Amino acid sequence: xxxIQDLADYATTLGRNAxxxxxxxxxxxxxxxxxxxxxxxxxxxxxxxxLQAANQKDLSAATANNLSAAMIDRLTLDGARVEKxxxxxxxxxxxxxxxxxxxxGYVRPNGLRIQxxxxxxxxxxxxxxxRPNVTSDAAALCLKSGNACILRGGKExxxxxxxxxxxxxxALSSVGLDPNAVQLVETTDRALVPALLKLDEYIDVVIPRxxxxxxxxxVKESTIPVIKHYTGNCHVYVHxxxxxxxxxxxxxxxxxxxxxxxxxAETILFDAAVAGELVxxxxxxxxxxxxxxxGCEKTRALLPAAKAATEDDWRTxxxxxxxxxxxxxxxxxxxxHINRYGSRHTDAILTADLAAAEAFAQAVxxxxxxxxxxxxxxxxxxxxxGAEIGISxxxxxxxxxxxxxxxxxxxxxxxxxxxxxx
Amino acid sequence: xxxIQDLADYATTLGRNAxxxxxxxxxxxxxxxxxxxxxxxxxxxxxxxxLQAANQKDLSAATANNLSAAMIDRLTLDGARVEKxxxxxxxxxxxxxxxxxxxxGYVRPNGLRIQxxxxxxxxxxxxxxxRPNVTSDAAALCLKSGNACILRGGKExxxxxxxxxxxxxxALSSVGLDPNAVQLVETTDRALVPALLKLDEYIDVVIPRxxxxxxxxxVKESTIPVIKHYTGNCHVYVHxxxxxxxxxxxxxxxxxxxxxxxxxAETILFDAAVAGELVxxxxxxxxxxxxxxxGCEKTRALLPAAKAATEDDWRTxxxxxxxxxxxxxxxxxxxxHINRYGSRHTDAILTADLAAAEAFAQAVxxxxxxxxxxxxxxxxxxxxxGAEIGISxxxxxxxxxxxxxxxxxxxxxxxxxxxxxx
Numbered sequence: 008x009x010x011i012q013d014l015a016d017y018a019t020t021l022g023r024n025a026x027x028x029x030x031x032x033x034x035x036x037x038x039x040x041x042x043x044x045x046x047x048x049x050x051x052x053x054x055x056x057x058l059q060a061a062n063q064k065d066l067s068a069a070t071a072n073n074l075s076a077a078m079i080d081r082l083t084l085d086g087a088r089v090e091k092x093x094x095x096x097x098x099x100x101x102x103x104x105x106x107x108x109x110x111x112g113y114v115r116p117n118g119l120r121i122q123x124x125x126x127x128x129x130x131x132x133x134x135x136x137x138r139p140n141v142t143s144d145a146a147a148l149c150l151k152s153g154n155a156c157i158l159r160g161g162k163e164x165x166x167x168x169x170x171x172x173x174x175x176x177x178a179l180s181s182v183g184l185d186p187n188a189v190q191l192v193e194t195t196d197r198a199l200v201p202a203l204l205k206l207d208e209y210i211d212v213v214i215p216r217x218x219x220x221x222x223x224x225x226v227k228e229s230t231i232p233v234i235k236h237y238t239g240n241c242h243v244y245v246h247x248x249x250x251x252x253x254x255x256x257x258x259x260x261x262x263x264x265x266x267x268x269x270x271x272a273e274t275i276l277f278d279a280a281v282a283g284e285l286v287x288x289x290x291x292x293x294x295x296x297x298x299x300x301x302g303c304e305k306t307r308a309l310l311p312a313a314k315a316a317t318e319d320d321w322r323t324x325x326x327x328x329x330x331x332x333x334x335x336x337x338x339x340x341x342x343x344h345i346n347r348y349g350s351r352h353t354d355a356i357l358t359a360d361l362a363a364a365e366a367f368a369q370a371v372x373x374x375x376x377x378x379x380x381x382x383x384x385x386x387x388x389x390x391x392x393g394a395e396i397g398i399s400x401x402x403x404x405x406x407x408x409x410x411x412x413x414x415x416x417x418x419x420x421x422x423x424x425x426x427x428x429x
Numbered sequence: 430x431x432x433i434q435d436l437a438d439y440a441t442t443l444g445r446n447a448x449x450x451x452x453x454x455x456x457x458x459x460x461x462x463x464x465x466x467x468x469x470x471x472x473x474x475x476x477x478x479x480l481q482a483a484n485q486k487d488l489s490a491a492t493a494n495n496l497s498a499a500m501i502d503r504l505t506l507d508g509a510r511v512e513k514x515x516x517x518x519x520x521x522x523x524x525x526x527x528x529x530x531x532x533x534g535y536v537r538p539n540g541l542r543i544q545x546x547x548x549x550x551x552x553x554x555x556x557x558x559x560r561p562n563v564t565s566d567a568a569a570l571c572l573k574s575g576n577a578c579i580l581r582g583g584k585e586x587x588x589x590x591x592x593x594x595x596x597x598x599x600a601l602s603s604v605g606l607d608p609n610a611v612q613l614v615e616t617t618d619r620a621l622v623p624a625l626l627k628l629d630e631y632i633d634v635v636i637p638r639x640x641x642x643x644x645x646x647x648v649k650e651s652t653i654p655v656i657k658h659y660t661g662n663c664h665v666y667v668h669x670x671x672x673x674x675x676x677x678x679x680x681x682x683x684x685x686x687x688x689x690x691x692x693x694a695e696t697i698l699f700d701a702a703v704a705g706e707l708v709x710x711x712x713x714x715x716x717x718x719x720x721x722x723x724g725c726e727k728t729r730a731l732l733p734a735a736k737a738a739t740e741d742d743w744r745t746x747x748x749x750x751x752x753x754x755x756x757x758x759x760x761x762x763x764x765x766h767i768n769r770y771g772s773r774h775t776d777a778i779l780t781a782d783l784a785a786a787e788a789f790a791q792a793v794x795x796x797x798x799x800x801x802x803x804x805x806x807x808x809x810x811x812x813x814x815g816a817e818i819g820i821s822x823x824x825x826x827x828x829x830x831x832x833x834x835x836x837x838x839x840x841x842x843x844x845x846x847x848x849x850x851x
Contacts (some may be wrong), residue, residue, distance in 0.1 A: 008760040030768070034791055111814065121801060128824050129794070209825050232654075260849035312588045324448045341727055346452070366685045369456055372551070380541055382843025389850070390841065391535065392545055402550050402633050402838040403826040416824040419812065420790045423802025425675040427682035428811070 011194045018202035021157050022209030024187040025130040029155040029357045031185050033127055036212075037104035038316040039182060044100035046178035047150075048093040051143060054174045055089040057116055061137070061170035069163060081138050082164055092143045094170075094231065099147040105412040106153045125415045127153030129211040131201060134225055136161040136217035142171045145214075146189045148258040152414040154190045156211065159203065160196035161217075169193065174331050204229040212414075214397050219324075234409070236374075236400035237268030238324040239352040244341040244367065246358035247280035251288070254281075254357045258289050260381040263296055267326050269398065270353050270385040274321060274331040276341045277306070282334040284336065286310050288330060298328045305334035321348040338363055342370045349373060351400045353385035355406070372398050374407035433616045434757035440624035443579050444631030446609040447552040451577040453607050455549055459526035461604060461667040462572055467521035468600035469572075470760070474564065476596045477511040481555075483592035491585060500654040503560050504586055514565045514593075521569040523718045524651055524815050527834040533676055538598060542844040549575030549634040554625060558639035564593045566816040568611045574836040577610045579632065583639075591615065626651040634818050636831075641746075656831070657795075658822035661691030661747040663804045666717070666789065667761040668780035669702035673710070675801065676703075676779045680805040682709050683777065685718055689748050690806040691820065692775050696743060696753040698763045699728070704756040708732050717825040720750045724738065727756035743770040760785055764792045772797060773822045775807035776802045796822050796829035 011017045029277060031164040032040075036230070062084040069079050083172045084092075098125040106124040115121060131154045133145045142158055151154035160168040172191030179186045204213060207230045215225040219237050226233050243261050245254045261272035277286050286309040292299055294312045301320045302313035313332065321344070335341045338356075345354050355377035356367040385408065387395025392410030399405045405413040433439045454462075456700040473480070491501050506514075513578040530547040532746040537543060553576045555567045564580055571578035582590040594613030601608045605832045614621060626635060641659050641782040648655050648834040665683050668678045683694035699708050712722055716734045723742045724735035735754065742753040743766070757763045760778075767776050777799035791797045807830065809817025814832030821827045825833040 030792070033794075034788075115811070119806060119811075165817060171662055232823070234825070250847070256847065264850055332715055342758065348632070364844070366456075368840075370452070372455075373675040373840065375841040375843060378842070378844040378845060378847040379851050382847075383850035384541060384843060384848065385841070389537070389541075390843075406838050407841045416828050418790075418795065419797040419807070419829045420800070421797060421802060421806060421812075423806075424575070424788070425672070426802040427677065427678055428686055428803050428805035 014199050015202045022206040025155040026209045028185040028188040029129045029171045032153050040101050043182045048096040050092040050174040050178040059167040064166040096147045099151050103414050104408040122420045123417050130155045131241045132157045132210045132213045134159045134215045139167040142168045148396045148411045153413040157190050159192040190402045201228045209233045234399050236398050238350045241272045242274045242354040243272045243343050244276040247278040248360040249357045250295045255289050259383050272382050276335045281335050302332040306332040353382045355382050436621050437624045444628040447577040448605040448631045450610040451551045452786050454575050463522050465604045470518040472596040472600040473515040482594045483588040486588040496621050514562050520571045544842045545839045554579045554632045554635045556581045556637045557706045561586045561589040564590045570818045570833045574834040581614040623650045629653045637718050658820050660772045661774040662746045663694045664696045664767050664776040665694045666698040666778045669700040671779045671781040678709050692804050694804050698757045701758050724754040728754040775804045
C-alpha cells in the first residue's frame with residue numbers, strides 16, 4: 008500500500024479533489040451518470056481476474072491473522088460474487104434519477120415561480136468494514152445521486168477495495184468524468200479517519216457502516232453531520248388477538264433466519280392473554296432450534312428452560328442465537344417497553360385487530376414498524392430501494408433503509424420577472 | 430423570575446416533561462391540534478392587557494439598560510402587535526396538517542404494503558433572541574406538526590415570553606392537551622442552555638435563531654442535532670444580458686430595503702460586459718442612498734466613490750448599508766466567487782438569457798437561487814409556508830426557509846399477512 012507521510016495533508020487532498028469532482032458532477036445529466044455506472048459494471052466484470060487476485064492477498068492475510076471462518080467468507084470474492092457486484096451496479100443504473108426531481112412547484116400571488124428541486128448533497132464519505140461489495144454499492148449510489156464520494160473500507164479488504172476502486176476510476180475516465188468522483192483511501196492507517204472527519208469544508212455527510220464501536224468513534228470525532236444507526240434492538244409484540252401459527256412462523260423467522268444482522272429480533276413481548284399458550288409453544292421451538300431464552304418471571308414460569316433476564320437484557324442487541332422474552336399486560340405496556348428500551352430501528356406487532364395495529368404503528372417510535380410480517384424485511388432491497396447505503400435510526404434527513412434519493416437534498420429555485428419586495 | 434437551584438435538574442425535568450407530552454401528541458389527530466391553536470390565538474387576544482403589562486417590565490429594563498431604539502422597537506408589544514401574533518397563530522392553524530401524509534406507498538411483489546408516513550420529530554428546542562413573536566410562532570409551528578417544544582428566549586423579552594407561554598398553556602389545558610407540550614424556560618441563567626443541549630435522550634432537534642455567535646455557541650455545546658444558518662452572505666450577479674432598469678431596481682431592493690436581515694444582498698457581482706454602464710449607474714444610486722461601496726480595482730476605476738475591498742469583504746455579512754462590488758469575467762467566474770465566498774443562503778442572477786439562468790441555478794450551491802427577483806424574497810412567508818421556524822443553510826433534513834412540515838420526519842409502516850423472509 009502507498010506510504011503516506013502526512014496524513015492531514017493527504018486527507019485534505021482527498022477532500023479538495025472530491026469537492027472539485029462534485030462541482031462538475033452537479034452539472035452532469037442523468038444520462039452520463041447512468042452511462043458511467045454501466046461502464047463501471049463492465050469494468051468490474053472485465054477485471055474479474057485482477058479483483059480476485061487482489062482478494063487473494065487479503066485472504067492470505069486473513070488466514071495468517073486467524074480471522075474467523077465467517078469473516079473470511081464475507082471477505083471472499085470469487086467469480087460469482089464479482090458478477091453479483093457488477094449486476095448490483097447495473098440495478099442502480101436502471102433506477103430512476105433522483106436528481107432534478109421537482110419536489111414541489113407553485114406560483115405565488117406576486118408571480119414568483121417557486122420550485123423545490125432535488126440536488127446532490129455534494130461529497131459523501133463512507134467509513135465501513137469488511138465486505139468488498141460495499142465499495143461498489145456505495146460508489147454506485149453516490150454516483151447515481153450526483154455525489155462525489157470518499158470510501159474508507161476496512162483493512163481486511165484493503166487490496167480488494169483498491170482494485171475495485173481502480174476499475175471504477177477507469178470507468179469514470181472512459182466517459183469523461185473526473186475519476187476523483189470516487190476516491191478510495193489508499194492507506195489503512197487509522198489516524199487518517201479523524202483527519203477526514205474534520206473536513207467539514209469539503210465533505211457534506213459521513214455515513215459509517217459497521218459495528219457500534221466504529222459508529223460511536225465516528226460520531227465522536229466528526230465535525231461533519233453523520234447519518235447512522237448504532238444498533239438494531241428489534242422487538243416482536245405478539246398481541247392478544249393474533250393468528251397463533253403466524254406468530255410462531257414470524258417470531259422464529261425474525262429471530263433465527265439470520266441472527267447476526269441488525270433487523271433480527273432481540274426481544275419478544277407476549278401479551279398476557281396469549282402467553283399461557285404461546286410462550287411454551289414458541290419458546291419451546293426457539294429452545295429446540297438452539298436459541299437461548301432469557302425471560303421475565305412470568306416467562307420462566309411458562310418456560311422452565313428460560314434463564315432469568317436482567318434489565319440489561321432488554322437493552323441488548325445480541326446478534327446471536329439468544330432472545331429476551333417478556334410477558335406484558337396489553338398493547339400500552341408493549342409500546343412503553345419498546346419506546347423505553349428499543350433502538351428505534353424496527354419493531355413488529357402480530358395482530359388480527361385493526362385498531363391495535365394502527366395504535367401500535369402510531370405510538371411506536373421507530374424507523375420501521377412492521378404489522379404481521381418479519382422484522383427481517385426492514386432492508387433497502389426488500390423495500391424496493393435497490394442497493395442500500397445504510398439504515399438510519401436518526402430522525403433528521405433520512406430514516407430507515409437509505410437509497411440513492413436519500414443522498415440528495417433540495418434547493419429552492421425562485422424565478423421572477425423583476426419582482427422586488429416592498 | 431423563578432429561583433432555580435439546580436439547573437441540570439431543571440433541564441432534565443423540562444426534557445422529561447416534553448418527552449411525555451410528545452408521546453401523547455403523537456397520538457392526537459389534526460383536529461385537536463387545530464382546535465388547540467385556535468384556542469391559543471383566542472387566549473393571546475383575551476390576555477392582551479396582561480401581555481402588554483408583562484412587556485412593560487421588559488421595556489423598563491431595556492430602557493434602564495440603554496438598549497438601542499431599534500432593539501426596543503423589536504421588543505415592544507402593543508395592542509396591534511398582540512393582534513398580529515394571534516392572527517399568525519390562526520394562519521398556522523389554517524394550514525394543511527403535515528402529520529400523517531403518506532409520502533410514498535406501494536405494494537411489493539411479496540404482498541407487503543410499504544408506506545412512508547410523515548410523523549412529528551418528537552421534541553424540538555428553540556434557542557432565540559429578542560422578538561416576542563418568535564415564542565408564539567415557534568409554539569404554533571411545533572404544535573401544528575405534533576411536536577412538543579422547549580422555548581428559551583432572550584433575557585430582554587423574558588417577562589413577555591413567560592406571559593405568552595402562560596396564555597398558551599391555558600389554551601392547551603382547555604382542550605385537554607398536556608400543557609407541557611409547550612414549555613417556556615423560566616430562568617434567564619445562561620448556564621441552563623448547555624445543560625439543555627446535552628439532553629439528546631429527550632430532545633430530537635435544536636433550532637437556534639439569532640446572531641452568529643449565539644448559533645456557533647449552540648453548535649459547539651450541543652450533542653443534539655442542530656438545524657441552522659450562521660450567516661446570510663447573499664450575492665446578486667448582474668449578467669451580461671440583463672434588463673438594466675430591472676437590475677437597478679433589484680440590486681437597490683436586495684441591498685437597501687432592509688439591510689439588517691439575513692436575505693439582504695452583501696456583494697454585487699457585475700459582469701465585465703455591462704460593468705462599464707451599470708457600475709456607475711447602480712453604484713451611484715447606492716452611494717446616493719447612503720450606502721458605502723467597497724469594490725475591486727475595476728469597480729473603483731468605474732466608481733471613484735468606492736473604497737478598496739479586501740479579501741475579507743467577500744466573506745462579510747455586513748447587515749448594514751455597506752456593499753461589496755466586484756467585476757467578474759462571465760458566469761463561470763461569478764459562480765466560482767459565490768461558491769467560494771458565499772454562505773449557501775440565497776444568491777441571485779439577473780439575466781434575460783435562459784441558458785445562463787439554468788446554468789447559474791444548477792451550479793450555485795445555495796439553499797435558494799433567485800432568477801430575476803430580489804434576494805429579499807427568501808423567506809418562509811414569501812414562499813407560502815406561513816410562519817417560519819428558521820432558515821437552514823445546512824444540507825441535511827431541511828434547506829432554506831422552514832415551515833411546519835420541516836419539523837416532521839417519517840416512519841415506514843410495513844403491513845403484511847404473515848410474510849417471513851427466506
